[in-house]
Amino acid sequence: MKMQINSVVSPASREVVSRKAELKREALKLRARNLSLQLAVFVVLTGSWQFLSSNKIIDPFFFSSPFDIVKHIWTWAVNGTTAGPLWLQFWVTFEETILSFILGGVFGIIFGYALGVNELLSVILGPYIKMINAIPRVVLVPIFILWFGLGMPSKVASGLVLTFFIVFFNAFQGVREVDRNLVNNARLLGASKGQLARHVIIPSALTWILSSLHSSFGFALIGAVVGEFIGATHGLGYLIAQSQGAFDTTGVFAGMLILSVTALIADWGVSKLEKRFIAWRYVRK
Amino acid sequence: MSALETVYQANTQTEPAMIELKGISKEFVKPSGDVHSVLQGINLQIPKGEFVSIVGPTGCGKSTTLSLIAGFEPPTQGKVYISGQKLEGTNQRAACVFQTENAFPWKTVMDNVSLGLRLRGKNKAEANDEARKWIARVGLKDFEGHYPSQLSGGMRKRVALAQCLIVQPEILLMDEPFSALDVHTRHLMEDELLRIWEETSASVFFITHDLEEAIALSDRVIVLTAGPGARVKGDYRIDLPRPRNVAEISFDPAFMRIHQQIWQDLRDEVIISYENANKFSS
Ligand SMILES: Nc1ncnc2c1ncn2[C@@H]1O[C@H](COP(=O)(O)OP(=O)(O)OP(=O)(O)O)[C@@H](O)[C@H]1O
Numbered sequence: 001m002k003m004q005i006n007s008v009v010s011p012a013s014r015e016v017v018s019r020k021a022e023l024k025r026e027a028l029k030l031r032a033r034n035l036s037l038q039l040a041v042f043v044v045l046t047g048s049w050q051f052l053s054s055n056k057i058i059d060p061f062f063f064s065s066p067f068d069i070v071k072h073i074w075t076w077a078v079n080g081t082t083a084g085p086l087w088l089q090f091w092v093t094f095e096e097t098i099l100s101f102i103l104g105g106v107f108g109i110i111f112g113y114a115l116g117v118n119e120l121l122s123v124i125l126g127p128y129i130k131m132i133n134a135i136p137r138v139v140l141v142p143i144f145i146l147w148f149g150l151g152m153p154s155k156v157a158s159g160l161v162l163t164f165f166i167v168f169f170n171a172f173q174g175v176r177e178v179d180r181n182l183v184n185n186a187r188l189l190g191a192s193k194g195q196l197a198r199h200v201i202i203p204s205a206l207t208w209i210l211s212s213l214h215s216s217f218g219f220a221l222i223g224a225v226v227g228e229f230i231g232a233t234h235g236l237g238y239l240i241a242q243s244q245g246a247f248d249t250t251g252v253f254a255g256m257l258i259l260s261v262t263a264l265i266a267d268w269g270v271s272k273l274e275k276r277f278i279a280w281r282y283v284r285k
Numbered sequence: 286m287s288a289l290e291t292v293y294q295a296n297t298q299t300e301p302a303m304i305e306l307k308g309i310s311k312e313f314v315k316p317s318g319d320v321h322s323v324l325q326g327i328n329l330q331i332p333k334g335e336f337v338s339i340v341g342p343t344g345c346g347k348s349t350t351l352s353l354i355a356g357f358e359p360p361t362q363g364k365v366y367i368s369g370q371k372l373e374g375t376n377q378r379a380a381c382v383f384q385t386e387n388a389f390p391w392k393t394v395m396d397n398v399s400l401g402l403r404l405r406g407k408n409k410a411e412a413n414d415e416a417r418k419w420i421a422r423v424g425l426k427d428f429e430g431h432y433p434s435q436l437s438g439g440m441r442k443r444v445a446l447a448q449c450l451i452v453q454p455e456i457l458l459m460d461e462p463f464s465a466l467d468v469h470t471r472h473l474m475e476d477e478l479l480r481i482w483e484e485t486s487a488s489v490f491f492i493t494h495d496l497e498e499a500i501a502l503s504d505r506v507i508v509l510t511a512g513p514g515a516r517v518k519g520d521y522r523i524d525l526p527r528p529r530n531v532a533e534i535s536f537d538p539a540f541m542r543i544h545q546q547i548w549q550d551l552r553d554e555v556i557i558s559y560e561n562a563n564k565f566s567s
């Protein structure tokens with residue numbers, strides 16, 4: 001009897017194991033394929049850019065070339081820039097971005113939550129918020145520079161107004177979209193106002209908020225760079241503006257490259273955050 | 286009139302009914318501005334520990350009645366009393382299995398089931414111990430760490446049941462809790478529900494489309510008329526002996542007799558409801 005069971009079970013479990021390994025192999029293969037395709041796109045784009053530029057088919061003065069850009073960044077890193085060492089420029093921009101991202105996010109969540117749960121408040125303030133949101137916020141940047149000067153505060157303010165509205169609208173929507181049944185259920189089970197927020201409204205709105213953080217980091221960066229572009233003494237935006245003033249296209253591209261890498265890394269970080277906070281959406285059997 | 290046919294008389298005990306609806310009407314304002322009357326002049330008493338089912342054509346106002354008892358919204362007219370006290374706001378003595386979804390998608394089965402105790406201030410270890418018992422009781426022992434999205438519809442309904450029962454409510458509200466289950470699972474869960482209910486003294490307000498289910502489970506079946514302006518059409522006592530076996534009770538001749546009587550009432554209302562729907566749509 002026992003023999004029989006064993007002989008039935010073990011091939012089956014062996015099959016499960018081999019099946020699992022096969023699935024894993026398939027997933028790995030898929031990843032390798034995607035990665036190599038991404039790499040291929042990179043090689044083709046930079047390769048043809050380099051080719052066109054070195055053969056003077058496009059004017060290197062206006063279009064620069066990948067090789068020159070990397071060399072330029074290297075020179076900046078080793079010899080420093082016109083505004084001081086490269087890491088300092090990067091750090092200034094990064095600090096402004098992070099600050100405005102955090103402040104914009106926090107204010108956005110607080111206001112979005114408050115208006116989402118309070119009907120009266122949202123009715124009263126609704127039109128004003130729509131009005132402010134309709135203003136192209138980039139035009140505020142010069143005003144901020146007048147108000148707060150050339151230093152960090154004006155850049156943070158610029159990034160803040162850009163991020164605030166994205167997070168605000170998403171938080172507001174997230175709170176509004178909470179399932180009425182779930183709210184009712186928590187109330188019946190004895191939730192107080194605070195518990196309701198903690199166990200139901202915030203977790204439910206978090207999906208919306210976190211997805212808004214993806215785009216809002218980009219906007220925080222835009223705010224900081226535009227601010228530096230218009231009036232500053234440090235930062236990557238300032239560096240780009242300087243290069244542009246000297247007709248140094250390679251410098252402009254070099255600054256852009258550093259910015260986009262920064263944005264890429266930040267996006268990866270936010271994705272990690274998202275996976276951690278809304279794990280329940282990602283678990284599958 | 287046989288005992289079965291008699292319209293149920295509110296018992297004249299001195300103790301107030303667990304749930305009492307007195308002259309309840311409920312109206313909604315339609316987007317067009319017209320008033321849509323859902324319930325009209327509902328009077329109902331449900332004593333402590335009674336299992337009451339409510340049947341009626343779709344859209345007649347069963348879920349609306351439930352939400353009035355739960356205190357999710359106030360009646361337009363009339364009052365709801367719970368143990369003789371007028372109900373204001375959410376009914377803290379009730380728990381509810383909803384027609385759609387109870388489980389919080391961001392909580393595991395364990396956290397979903399223990400939530401009621403945690404909200405009432407129990408510490409985590411105690412709440413989890415208690416929850417483990419209830420999870421086992423509804424047959425989800427190996428799924429404590431799963432999220433609702435990883436469960437089947439039937440399993441989620443069991444989570445809902447455990448989530449409600451763990452707080453030992455005096456009133457258990459159930460809105461078509463088993464309608465999405467296959468017949469076999471459904472009978473198992475119905476039996477389990479009856480067993481748990483017999484241990485407690487909860488009053489159950491059970492909504493269903495299925496007359497057989499209503500009769501098999503209940504002490505009393507209430508038939509609502511077709512909307513708009515639904516009223517109580519019939520109120521039947523079910524004197525079948527307990528404990529009952531849900532799967533087999535429908536072969537009982539007494540069961541069939543009751544079924545026939547109530548069905549006559551219900552069928553008329555279903556036909557009216559169907560005709561109304563056609564009239565409005567054409
Ligand atoms: N919030 C609301 N606003 C407007 N009308 C509503 C609202 N809730 C319910 N109704 C209306 O009240 C009527 C009764 O709805 P209810 O959900 O109580 O029906 P029901 O008897 O539970 O139906 P079913 O058996 O299909 O679940 C319906 O006609 C519905 O359109």
Ligand SMILES: [Mg+2]
Nearest residue numbers: 347348384460
């Ligand atoms: Mg309903």
